[in-house]
Amino acid sequence: MINATIRLVREVGYAQTTTRAIAQAAGVAEGTLYRHYPDKAGLFVAAITRQSAPITVWARELPARAGSATVADNLIDCLTRLADLRADIVPFELAMLTDPELARPAATARTSEPGPPEFLAQYLHAEQRIxxxxxxxxxxxxxxxxxxxLFGLAVPPRRTTEALGGSWPDIADAVHLILDGVGVPVGD
Amino acid sequence: MINATIRLVREVGYAQTTTRAIAQAAGVAEGTLYRHYPDKAGLFVAAITRQSAPITVWARELPARAGSATVADNLIDCLTRLADLRADIVPFELAMLTDPELARPAATARTSEPGPPEFLAQYLHAEQRIxxxxxxxxxxxxxxxxxxxLFGLAVPPRRTTEALGGSWPDIADAVHLILDGVGVPVGD
Amino acid sequence: MINATIRLVREVGYAQTTTRAIAQAAGVAEGTLYRHYPDKAGLFVAAITRQSAPITVWARELPARAGSATVADNLIDCLTRLADLRADIVPFELAMLTDPELARPAATARTSEPGPPEFLAQYLHAEQRIxxxxxxxxxxxxxxxxxxxLFGLAVPPRRTTEALGGSWPDIADAVHLILDGVGVPVGD
Amino acid sequence: MINATIRLVREVGYAQTTTRAIAQAAGVAEGTLYRHYPDKAGLFVAAITRQSAPITVWARELPARAGSATVADNLIDCLTRLADLRADIVPFELAMLTDPELARPAATARTSEPGPPEFLAQYLHAEQRIxxxxxxxxxxxxxxxxxxxLFGLAVPPRRTTEALGGSWPDIADAVHLILDGVGVPVGD
DNA sequence: CATGAATGAGAATTCATTCAT
DNA sequence: GATGAATGAATTCTCATTCAT
Incomplete structure (x- = not known):
């Protein structure tokens, strides 16, 4: 059912992902959804939570990589993985921003636990020290x-890429830009 | 009616912005909406279009500023204005990403005309030449x-800022990061 | 719509009186109900309120009849009218006792205004004085x-009347019993 | 299971007494209900029937009491016990009046056997003879x-008692009224 | 026999859209 | 051109009932 929800949100959008569509896609009766989740929002939160878990797990290892390889490679690797893992979550994140109904409950409540932002900051701090x-x-x-x-690039552009000369930046581009800077260093 | 739509989307969210609410906020009858716009999606597209116009108008002047002031000031000025102008549009952009119903019609059609990305690229290109x-x-x-x-920072964070040490970057921070780079220059 | 509601409650019972049935009986669409009443309970309360009004209006005249005709006639007349007027209300009163959902709102709230019990008591008190x-x-x-x-007799008996010898008391019977008493007066 | 049903109907009302709630209150699985009773209505009828039994048993002794003590005491005693025993049944009786679904099956079938009305009538007849x-x-x-x-007084009043001067009659009041009558005897 | 997950018909409610006035 | 009551399809959710284990 969670898989069906994720697939539907990705394919037809949050607005079209009705309980009926989820049940049909999951091959169960509509009422069955409510044996597993208290209501529709609960199902969505469960889907987000399950998809979010591996991201946080993975990000946790990041600070330990400080000093190894190169900063660019570590960041590209990290952000690329985050991007892959988040691909299915972005529609949910958008939905939560669009529909305040979803943003209420417990899932996001665990503000205490650190997430990718904290681990990424820790990694950068560690690299800074060395x-x-x-x-x-x-x-x-x-x-x-x-x-x-990462989020800005993950959101599908409304303007077609062609209009921009076909060169939509990937994560490696973005990381290099931010690492090296685009300005001419003062004093050169 | 467009103003009412924009205000409602900002205040109560896209999901709660019903035709009845729009009509009431605009002080017209519900049926009147359909005298001016073919359907609800058409009204939303019109709202986005109208709000987008000044942004493009303003971005058009950007390339001409190449060489004046500093790159950082120009970018901060430019992006800050874009951010202000887009504040009311972001909920619509999120809605269009959430509800494919909205993404279909005319608005995206004008791929031919250049928009902020093109003008910003032109500006950067001009600065590059000098x-x-x-x-x-x-x-x-x-x-x-x-x-x-810009988009990533405009989206309200789900994690509270406090959890991140209270230092949510602003546009100036982001511009400086990208201009100067965060990596230690090779050869230093 | 109120008429349809009253008719359905009388004919098929409160439990079967669904919004769909009401709409169909009233010859309107289901959504139309919600243009006139906030929800199903509101419709029922409106029905009760409308049916209750004439009862109270009529009971108001009762105290003034003290002294005229005979006590028995006055009471029989009064209670018979009340019974007639309440025939359509009893199913609602039962429903309100069965479904606490209905008992919440405003309709019954006007505890301050006197109703049939008060007027009947006033009448009896007036007769007492003379x-x-x-x-x-x-x-x-x-x-x-x-x-x-009155209420007890209005509720349809579960046991058939025949089992009781066919003599189900009417209001006149009850009034005479209570006026004259069934016991042999002490001292006779 | 019957006890759970009775308790739930008393505490949360008939409308809220779902099969799930009954099963949970009885500590059995939902499906188990259907091993003992054909359907939900059957369970309710069984509950009513079981609760009604002691009432009839007790009422059976009533006629034999004719001539003993006083009529008032006998009636007050009888009706008070009936009221106590019926306290748990009244919600069911109301439910049966509200939901014709319940009124169909076996319970009403035993029209042949005499019940409290018959025994009470027999008692009164016996007293009449002496x-x-x-x-x-x-x-x-x-x-x-x-x-x-008895039934009318058992039904909780919708108007608060205070509005009526705080004097809600009890069974003794009612018995005395009906025994003695409220009218001034002709010829006094 | 008991279980309880699955069922699916049906309930109340919402809302974009239409159309007679 | 504006109105707003009426519409009815669609939505979320409930719950009595079934049946494989």
């Missing part, structure tokens, strides 16, 4: 900006 | 990444 | 007992 | 009126 990240940048803000790019 | 932007970066990709950050 | 009712009875309790009989 | 009840009253009608009062 001199691979500039000392004067704020690791938390940098982490948030990186994740903002 | 040596204020590194020569080896792709102006289009950079423009897209900047706008992705 | 010596046509025994001085040692409590007019209020007597009024309540009379109305309790 | 001159403690007026000779000109119909014992059956009187029994029905007494039971109607």
């Amino acid at each position: 001199g691979r990240i500039r000392a004067d940048v704020d690791p938390v803000k940098t982490a948030v900006v990186l994740l903002a790019v | 040596g204020r932007i590194r020569a080896d970066v792709d102006p289009v990709k950079t423009a897209v990444v900047l706008l992705a950050v | 010596g046509r009712i025994r001085a040692d009875v409590d007019p209020v309790k007597t009024a309540v007992v009379l109305l309790a009989v | 001159g403690r009840i007026r000779a000109d009253v119909d014992p059956v009608k009187t029994a029905v009126v007494l039971l109607a009062v």
Whole structure:
């Protein structure tokens, strides 16, 4: 049922993902949904929660990689994985932003536990200590900006890519931009 | 009616913005909506279109500013204005991503005309020619990444800011990060 | 729609009186019900309220009849009318006792205004003052007992009347019993 | 299971007494209900039947009490016990009046066997023969009126008692009213 | 026999859309 | 052109009943 929900949200959008459609896609009766989840929102929250788990699990390992390989490779690897894992979640995140009904309950409540932003910030901070990240940048803000790019790029563009010359940046592009900067260094 | 629509989407969310609510907020009868717009989606598209116009108008002036002031100031100025103008549009953009019903019609049709991404890319390209932007970066990709950050930061975070140390980056932070880079320059 | 509701409750019972049945009986669409009443309970309360009005109006005249005709005639007349008027209300009263959902709202809230019990008690009290009712009875309790009989007799008996010898008492019977008493007066 | 049914009907009302609630209250699985009773209505009828039994048993002794003690004491005693025993049944009786689904099956079938009305009528008739009840009253009608009062007083009043001066009659009040009458005897 | 997950018909309610005035 | 009552399909959710284990 969760799989059916995720598939439907991805394929037809949150607005079209009715309980009837979910039940049909899951091959169960509509009433069966309510034996497993208290209501429709509960089902969606369960879907988000289940999809979110591996992301956090994976992000937890990130700080330990400070110092290994290169910063660019670590970030590209990290963000690429996050992007893959989040691909199915973005429609839900959009739905939660669109429909305040979904944003109420428990799932997001665990504000206490750290998530990808915190782990990414920890990683950047660790790299900073060993001199691979500039000392004067704020690791938390940098982490948030990186994740903002991730989210911004994950959202399907309304304008076709062709209009932009066909060069839609990928995560590696974004990471290199932010690592190297686009401005000419002062003093050159 | 468009104003009422925009206000309602901002205040109560897209999901709660019913035709009845729009009519009431606009001080007209429900049926009157259909004298001016073919259907609800048409009204929303009209609202997006009207709100988008000043953004494009403003972005058009951007390339001409190449060389003046500093790159950082120009970008911060540009992106801050874009952010202000888009504040009312983001809920609609989210709604269009959530409800494919909205994404169908005319609004996206005008792919031919250039929009903010193109103008921002043109600006970056112009700065590149006069040596204020590194020569080896792709102006289009950079423009897209900047706008992705803009969108990513505009979306209200689900995790409270406090959990992140209270330092949610603003546009100036993001511009400086991307201009200067966070990595230690090779050769330092 | 109120008429349809009253008719359906009388004919098929409260439990079977669904919004669909009401709409169909009223010859309107189901959604139309909600243009006139906030919800199903509101419709029922409106039906009860409308049917109750003439009863109270009529009972109001009762105290003024003290002294005229005979006590028995006045009571029989009064209670018979009340019974007629309440015939359509009894199923609703039963429904309100069965389904606590109905008992919540405003309709019954006007506890301040006097109803049939008060007027009946006033009448009995007036008759008491002119010596046509025994001085040692409590007019209020007597009024309540009379109305309790009325309600008890209005409820359709589960046992068929035949089993009881075919003599189901009518209101006149009950009034005479209560006026004259069934016991042999002490001292006779 | 019957006990659970009775308790639930008393506590939460007939409308809220679902099969799931009954099963949970009885500590059995929902499907188990259907091993013992053909359907939900069958379970309710069984509950009514079982609760009704002691009432009839007790009422059977009533006629034999004619001549003993006083009529008032006998009636008050009888009706008080009936009221106690019926307290748990009244909600069911109301439910059966509200939901014709319940009124169909076996329970009403045993019209042949005498019940409280018959025994009460027999008692009154016996008292009549020994001159403690007026000779000109119909014992059956009187029994029905007494039971109607019983039922009418058992139904919780919708108007608060305070509005009526706080004097809600009890069974003794009602018995005395009906025995002695409220009218001034002709010839006084 | 008991279980309890699954069922699916049906309930109340919402809301975009229509159309007679 | 504006109105707003009426519409009815669609939605979420409930619950008595069944049946494989």
